[in-house]
Amino acid sequence: MTHQLPQGFQTAGVTCGIKESGKPDLAAFVSEVPAATAGVFAQNRVLGAPVLVSRERVPRSDCRAVIINSGNANACTGDSGLADARQMTEQLATQLECSGEQVLVCSTGIIGVPLPMDVITAGIPQAAAALADSPESLESAATAMMTTDTFAKFVSEEVELSSGSVRVTGAAKGAAMIAPNMATMLCVVMTDADLTAEQTDSLIRYGVDRTFNCISVDGHMSTSDSVILMANGTSGHSVDGSDEDLVRNAVQRICQKLATDIIRDAEGAAHFVTVDVQGFDTRETAFRIAKEIAESALVKTAICGNDPNWGRITSAAGYAGINFDVAHLSLTINDVEVYRAGTPVKYDEAALSEKMAQEDVHLLLELAGGPCSGSESVRFWTSDLTQEYVRLNSEYTT
Amino acid sequence: MTHQLPQGFQTAGVTCGIKESGKPDLAAFVSEVPAATAGVFAQNRVLGAPVLVSRERVPRSDCRAVIINSGNANACTGDSGLADARQMTEQLATQLECSGEQVLVCSTGIIGVPLPMDVITAGIPQAAAALADSPESLESAATAMMTTDTFAKFVSEEVELSSGSVRVTGAAKGAAMIAPNMATMLCVVMTDADLTAEQTDSLIRYGVDRTFNCISVDGHMSTSDSVILMANGTSGHSVDGSDEDLVRNAVQRICQKLATDIIRDAEGAAHFVTVDVQGFDTRETAFRIAKEIAESALVKTAICGNDPNWGRITSAAGYAGINFDVAHLSLTINDVEVYRAGTPVKYDEAALSEKMAQEDVHLLLELAGGPCSGSESVRFWTSDLTQEYVRLNSEYTT
Numbered sequence: 001m002t003h004q005l006p007q008g009f010q011t012a013g014v015t016c017g018i019k020e021s022g023k024p025d026l027a028a029f030v031s032e033v034p035a036a037t038a039g040v041f042a043q044n045r046v047l048g049a050p051v052l053v054s055r056e057r058v059p060r061s062d063c064r065a066v067i068i069n070s071g072n073a074n075a076c077t078g079d080s081g082l083a084d085a086r087q088m089t090e091q092l093a094t095q096l097e098c099s100g101e102q103v104l105v106c107s108t109g110i111i112g113v114p115l116p117m118d119v120i121t122a123g124i125p126q127a128a129a130a131l132a133d134s135p136e137s138l139e140s141a142a143t144a145m146m147t148t149d150t151f152a153k154f155v156s157e158e159v160e161l162s163s164g165s166v167r168v169t170g171a172a173k174g175a176a177m178i179a180p181n182m183a184t185m186l187c188v189v190m191t192d193a194d195l196t197a198e199q200t201d202s203l204i205r206y207g208v209d210r211t212f213n214c215i216s217v218d219g220h221m222s223t224s225d226s227v228i229l230m231a232n233g234t235s236g237h238s239v240d241g242s243d244e245d246l247v248r249n250a251v252q253r254i255c256q257k258l259a260t261d262i263i264r265d266a267e268g269a270a271h272f273v274t275v276d277v278q279g280f281d282t283r284e285t286a287f288r289i290a291k292e293i294a295e296s297a298l299v300k301t302a303i304c305g306n307d308p309n310w311g312r313i314t315s316a317a318g319y320a321g322i323n324f325d326v327a328h329l330s331l332t333i334n335d336v337e338v339y340r341a342g343t344p345v346k347y348d349e350a351a352l353s354e355k356m357a358q359e360d361v362h363l364l365l366e367l368a369g370g371p372c373s374g375s376e377s378v379r380f381w382t383s384d385l386t387q388e389y390v391r392l393n394s395e396y397t398t
Numbered sequence: 399m400t401h402q403l404p405q406g407f408q409t410a411g412v413t414c415g416i417k418e419s420g421k422p423d424l425a426a427f428v429s430e431v432p433a434a435t436a437g438v439f440a441q442n443r444v445l446g447a448p449v450l451v452s453r454e455r456v457p458r459s460d461c462r463a464v465i466i467n468s469g470n471a472n473a474c475t476g477d478s479g480l481a482d483a484r485q486m487t488e489q490l491a492t493q494l495e496c497s498g499e500q501v502l503v504c505s506t507g508i509i510g511v512p513l514p515m516d517v518i519t520a521g522i523p524q525a526a527a528a529l530a531d532s533p534e535s536l537e538s539a540a541t542a543m544m545t546t547d548t549f550a551k552f553v554s555e556e557v558e559l560s561s562g563s564v565r566v567t568g569a570a571k572g573a574a575m576i577a578p579n580m581a582t583m584l585c586v587v588m589t590d591a592d593l594t595a596e597q598t599d600s601l602i603r604y605g606v607d608r609t610f611n612c613i614s615v616d617g618h619m620s621t622s623d624s625v626i627l628m629a630n631g632t633s634g635h636s637v638d639g640s641d642e643d644l645v646r647n648a649v650q651r652i653c654q655k656l657a658t659d660i661i662r663d664a665e666g667a668a669h670f671v672t673v674d675v676q677g678f679d680t681r682e683t684a685f686r687i688a689k690e691i692a693e694s695a696l697v698k699t700a701i702c703g704n705d706p707n708w709g710r711i712t713s714a715a716g717y718a719g720i721n722f723d724v725a726h727l728s729l730t731i732n733d734v735e736v737y738r739a740g741t742p743v744k745y746d747e748a749a750l751s752e753k754m755a756q757e758d759v760h761l762l763l764e765l766a767g768g769p770c771s772g773s774e775s776v777r778f779w780t781s782d783l784t785q786e787y788v789r790l791n792s793e794y795t796t
Contacts, residue, residue: 044717045717045718045720045721045722045724046712046715046716046724046727047716047724073709075709075713076712076724076737076740076741077741078740078741078742079741110709111708111709111710111712112708112712112736112737113742114742223709223713223716297695297783297787298791301787301788301791301792302791302792304788304792305791305792305793307792309508309509310509310510311471311473311509311621312509314444314474314509314510315444315473315474315509315621318442318443318444318445318621319441319443322443323443324443326445326474338510339474342474342476343474343475343476343477344474344475344476344510344511344512386788386792387785387789389695389699389788390699390702390783390784390785390788393695393696393699394702394703394705394784395703395705
């Protein structure tokens with residue numbers, strides 16, 4: 001399947017020389033006309049300079065581009081880091097003949113090292129020259145965002161509105177330092193639908209809340225997360241009423257595909273884990289339990305070993321700070337019920353272990369009554385914790 | 399150094415047959431006379447049956463004993479698990495000629511499997527027959543509490559009060575599923591000082607708050623944590639005023655030695671990590687930051703690799719939900735300053751990596767002004783995250 005850019009967008013990915021490996025490290029996403037744009041950013045108190053620069057520029061109705069480098073996060077770099085981030089936007093703005101304020105910036109990679117501005121300054125005109133609206137240019141841009149990712153992540157779909165069709169296309173990166181409220185993940189979603197800045201803001205928050213904020217590799221929130229939605233209106237189709245639902249759902253699907261791709265590509269991971277928590281009084285309550293389960297090192301190592309050691313799952317649920325009654329709690333692993341209403345269920349441990357040896361593991365925790373029960377549910381995605389994850393992450397900089 | 403029991407206490411550790419390995423698995427801690435006793439227990443909503451039984455029996459002034467089995471946590475075992483836990487206390491009470499209410503119970507090991515009551519029922523009279531007040535019996539009891547521990551953890555000290563000397567002695571187990579608000583760790587502290595039940599309650603809460611609640615191996619809170627303080631008054635020395643401070647400090651030192659022993663023995667750990675967080679407005683604020691740093695998989699894998707990748711430390715501090723200003727934040731690793739007032743410091747990375755290759759790593763995060771700054775500090779202990787931890791924990795039950 002070929003993934004197309006929406007009308008009026010061009011992208012590029014080039015190698016400017018930030019990475020010692022010589023891999024692509026500079027990406028640009030450009031709208032030919034001013035685009036309504038919003039973003040959602042890391043909640044960390046320690047933020048990368050690009051987040052500080054970009055987040056005060058959105059939502060806005062006249063954004064032209066996002067410039068992204070990989071290989072260096074430009075975080076914990078003090079005032080000179082802020083100046084570097086602003087300079088990157090100015091440099092691309094010069095190429096596009098717009099103002100620096102109309103450009104956003106993202107950086108991902110090592111923290112605490114100044115950006116090599118000489119190679120970036122040389123690279124930005126090179127990226128501008130490479131801009132194209134082809135499927136290959138989308139893949140190039142997605143590739144140039146990668147850090148420890150093993151595959152480029154991009155996806156596109158066409159949405160039929162009452163007035164005609166629009167396209168929604170996204171590209172993302174991320175494989176570790178992934179936690180709710182995002183982590184080192186960057187994502188740009190583009191559409192040629194005609195949205196207001198307020199609509200882009202509401203649509204991207206809705207989508208992120210249900211996708212990028214529901215994934216965790218290691219529970220470590222990054223300094224640099226950014227998800228940006230640009231809508232340039234080039235299709236000529238404005239979006240109201242039920243059409244807005246269609247576009248909102250498309251944005252969510254694009255975000256979900258990219259978020260789950262990040263989990264599929266999680267560093268060292270051998271299993272893709274879906275955690276469903278159902279039957280709670282609020283989404284927030286269910287979310288807190290799902291997150292504790294998904295981030296427990298003991299749950300994740302058990303899944304690594306295809307080990308249906310379900311006490312680790314119920315005990316993780318128990319420390320989420322939610323006042324439920326264990327007598328109403330049940331747990332199912334890959335369709336095998338192991339715990340019902342607070343009591344262990346006899347099951348074939350070897351058979352379940354064999355089912356878990358598939359790549360996909362599904363945990364379903366259900367509350368059926370008592371305090372904090374209700375009809376809300378949350379789906380959360382995570383990876384297992386493997387020796388390979390530890391090997392990769394104990395060898396990062398040295 | 400020989401570690402003695404306080405006067406009027408006897409302990410035993412025997413092998414009753416819960417563990418397939420044939421290692422000791424049943425321990426008893428007995429006061430010859432009724433003892434003022436208090437306990438602190440896991441905060442998990444999913445609690446082991448022994449915690450449910452024990453915590454409603456304390457504080458009390460006439461406790462006689464604690465019976466502990468390893469190899470099975472008796473957690474998530476429903477109503478029959480509760481009956482089994484009560485039966486264990488009744489069985490030891492029969493041996494001691496007291497009431498079941500005067501006995502506490504702890505269990506540690508796998509979750510969700512019914513206790514093998516036949517072997518426990520046979521083992522309890524055997525443990526009662528083995529009770530002795532020798533240093534060897536203390537070591538036997540500490541050994542019989544162990545699960546994946548590689549060494550028995552016990553310590554004793556003499557405290558000089560104004561009226562004469564008393565002894566404080568503790569034994570503990572734990573090597574994983576260790577997190578604040580305790581984890582699978584069990585600890586019994588005994589003293590022959592003459593304390594009221596209220597004093598035991600206040601002293602043990604003070605001690606636990608600064609020791610067992612400040613350690614984390616994997617952030618996974620157990621169903622079964624219990625720390626119990628028994629004071630039988632056999633020394634004849636009651637404790638008031640400044641003497642109470644002396645005993646409080648001794649209880650804290652005993653707890654700290656045992657808590658840090660748990661971190662030294664953390665599953666698969668290669669480094670012992672002390673996290674000092676200083677200069678915050680409240681202890682709670684400093685604690686939340688220390689905990690996030692200590693539980694970050696990326697911090698722990700960096701330490702495993704002797705990698706001074708300090709951005710992982712500052713970014714973990716940043717997601718603790720504390721509203722500090724990064725411009726006042728500094729970080730020192732093993733006495734080498736790497737980050738001062740929000741800006742990277744040039745340092746010799748290879749030399750620092752070599753220092754980190756020692757077993758002990760010290761992280762010092764300081765806030766020197768701005769919101770949330772003040773004079774409160776917290777010390778937290780953790781281990782690194784190694785491939786060996788993952789190997790051990792992906793092979794637990796299967």
